[in-house]
Amino acid sequence: MCLLAFQLQKHPKYKLIMMANRDEAYNRPTTPADFWSDYPDILAGRDLEQMGTWLGINKQGKIAALTNHRDFSLPETGGQSRGHIVSSYLQSNETPEDFLEQLHNSKNEYSGFNVLVGSSEELYYYSNIEQKTEHLKNGTHGLSNAFMNTPWPKTEAVKKLLCDYAESTNEIDVDVLFNMMQRAERFPSEQLPDTGVGGELESMLSSIFIASKEYGTRCTTVLLVDSEDQVYFEERTFKNGVFATAQKFSFTIENPTA
Template identity: 25%
Template sequence: MCTLTFAWQVFPDAPVLVAANRDERRDRASEPPTRTGADPTVIAPRDAEAGGTWIGHNDAGLFVGITNRWLADPVAERSRGLLVTDALRESDARSAARLVEHSVDTHGYDGFNLVVADRTAAYLFEWDGRLRTHHLDPGVHVVVNSGAALGGGGAMIDAFHTPDGNPDRAERAAEQAANAREVRTALTPEPGETADRWLDRAAGVLGDHDFGVCIHEDGYGTRSSSLLHLDDDGWTYRFAGGAPCETPYRPVGPGESQI
């Protein structure tokens, strides 16, 4: 699975904070974050096998991230990573949301959970052949393959699904949901906590095996981790090119790719 944790409109000086692990086959090639394009410039890693990306932001302040979602009958006409790349070319969350809605009508995609957010709006899209849209409240949200543990509005809301007809996947989905709830609880902001301190704590959670979101399996596992801080004054991006339990985060500079 992948784990996408983000705090939206929780900290006044940082409307969008993201801490995310990418889980993938170990033989699937990828490239570290780099800057591409202009107006807006996109900062994102790249999936070298299918193109596109799983996470990124642009210099207009828009964040986009995706996790897989199980489908009984995968379509796979077009890579989900290309949808993320398309959305990152938009100027704000609302226009990116419209692009997602149009794209699923135009192309065939395997299942996904996709987040778009900027300082004024945040959306979670669930696609499994039918599109469901959540307009998110300010809070800490955790998205995994089986759904999301949503926070905000004074409530904790679960939006998980159980794959039909596959007991193994149903068991894994339940485990993912439990892990996501634990991550959400652990990353409830502490009194007086700053945005940077929250991100540091989030990095520790992503690499802590007790939370079940740093994966080490034969041929599969957590391949990278990202920490993003977006605000009106700019952005910081720290990237670990391996499992965060054993790989240090390094800054992605404003004018260079991550080495």
Template identity: 40%
Template sequence: MCLITFAWQVHPRWRLLLAGNRDEFHARPSAPLSRWNDARIVGGRDLEAGGTWLGVTPTGRCCVVTNVRDPRDPQHGVSRGLLATDYLTGTDDAVEHAQKLVATASSYRPFNLLTFDVEHGFYISNRPSSRAQLIDPGVHGLSNADFNTPWPKTRALMQRLQAWMDAGHEVDFAPLFRALADERQAPDELLPDTGVGVERERWLSSAFIRGEAYGTRASTIVAMGYDGKGLIIERRFGPNGHFEGESELSIST
């Protein structure tokens, strides 16, 4: 998952409303959104490492993981995907989990992690150092940099989520999927410099990334209500942005 915006404890119906794109190599094997047979997880599944990039549970948990874009930083350590699975299947609440993970975060590959339970949300990362930050109510964004770093696509997606809420929407998620499908690239003067070169920065600056070998694999919306009911919707894409299907599953505590 490489682009996320979410509203935490500010929507009148949804305790957590999250919209995000997962960008990945198309050759990496993945299973679509489903209820896992071997764990109380609802989400997609990375069939290479066995974890997930985004998942929820019937108990009201949600977890999302992204990498940190820095080609100079070696990708050594334990797989990031296991972070989400471990939180979703664990017994520690978000506060206890964050406190424990900070102590071992340096052993994982570079990561950003969002964890939510019914009361708290945390941003946890191990770059540039291991830390955990309690998430305040509001609209936030995350890509492959630090929490709320104002990359153009992150800022634009946050604005569109805020506009969706201001319009009074509750279950019409079409505007959010349109925002996730936006292929407009940022002007050069607004591009970040993450060490991948200007051509690649341009390509990666759109919300939806279209490519033969690498690109947006899934667009996902999670809506978890204060009443314990919710849903998760996933749209999947193949090489060059070819639409491959949509799934929707309910969540209920």
């Protein structure tokens, strides 16, 4: 996944409002979001190459999401699939702190990543590039392929869109959130980071919703958890940049966990 924004414990009705785009090669095999047959408590999409995922929630309310860290000046490390980090947390009985401590000990087994773990009550962030854990404050946050709240233009844009909208209404319209995540305009080159991919590719990757010949936004996910522990999860998938399908799920968290 390459971009997410979320608001934690700030809205009068929703403990968590999250929206996310997964950007990936169009030919990478993936299944749409569903409860997994081998782990029926987990709701997530699935990468069929490595059998991991980029964002998910389980029936006990554990939440995890991951983005890759993009900086081609850094050496490649590790050969393990980063998607297994998300699925491992959702399968585990560990606290976020214990899980991230163990992950820190195996940080070099993976290429650069950012991971978010916890629940709608509290969330923790870890990057194996920064090598530190952060207990996130309540409020609005954004994450792309740098560190948490790094002010890349599209990260700042989705944070502001989400914050302004959430402050304006007691009822969240998921269509409004999806529209935020489907903005395809690129940002001016002078505002962009230099991650080592070259100016043309940096520009293509600068938009919130990415569409190119072979790579782009494969799905957008909206996750809501309200004050009564009611979960709404919707994933909209795209084929070569064009809307294809939608998967919608609602359930009540069982035995909520922090």
